[in-house]
Amino acid sequence: MAAAVHDEIIAAIHSAAILHQITGEAAYLDYARGKLLWYAGHYEQYPPHGKHAGKGRIGAQSLDEATQTVELTEAYWDLCPALSEDDGQGLPISC
């Protein structure tokens, strides 16, 4: 059920990023930033899989992967002003 676990964690990243925007609480920034960067660093390690409805790496199928990516992208957008150049892992941070 790892696909559902990813789904829950990514939803939490999304929510935490919004909560950081609303409240400014550092704990939400730390959680969302940490998990977002974790996925950025490990994404390639997830093998593409799926036989029912397209393939995904962290998602169960291509649609899940797409919707999860939207949540991660929105979280990145919300967190972006608080990220540093070091967080980019070699990629430029651009808000």
Place this chain on the structure above:
Amino acid sequence: MSDYLGYDHWRNPRQFSSCERFGGATVNEGTLLSSALWGGTTEGDTEPNQVPKVRLRAAYLDGHVSSYGPEALTGVKVIWKVDTGEPYPSGIGPGEFFIREKRYGNHHFRFSIFNFQFSICHRMGRQVGCREGVNPLQFPFQHSNRILWKGQFVKRWITVGILAWATVSVQSSPIAEPGSRGVDWAKVKIRIETQDWARAIVSRMRTDVATTQKRYAEPPLGESGWFHDYYCPKTRGGWCLTGKSQRSIDARDAGRCITAARMTMCGGGGS
């Protein structure tokens, strides 16, 4: 408005869906993959091929919004066979959409939205009939028996001119950036301060984040598997296809891992 947004899911027969509230509608709760919608079966609407008895509003490209009743509605079906214009049969395919019937001569024309080609069909009692012989590749539509009069021609170009002016006007002025990804966070904060429902959403988000944070220290590695594959949180790995729904597994096995004897197929590691 459509029959379940045009995918013939028919969660309930003759239940219509819309993003706008209509008489007698209740909320169809959303899922992980779909948003919540207004849905309902309209009064006396039990026969196939009836139009829903609701009032709808339509927004037009020139900016005006008009309201119209069920007598002005017509069903639009997605074309199945392009050569003949034959629509998908009821219960199969993208379903039926309900829009205002605009009277252009004999009522039959085709048009395209996104990748669908639609055919507006005559309603004859319970039957739906479509004419043939219309070029489906004309955009926005080609009416099979329509004469474009000079006055209409001028009116059309005036409309095009107004739209072009409006487009240039909008694009020439800078668009204010309300905040991150277009959300006006200042207004969001005001809502949270002043509205109970907004505070309830924030409270639920806090709870959800705390629960997930407590439940999973780190995301699991390894193949994610299908949505019904079981993940063992104790070993942070492994997945098992049990043939049972995740809900039933959660209810019975919360906090512990399923034993191998109860698995029908396992993969990954540590389970």
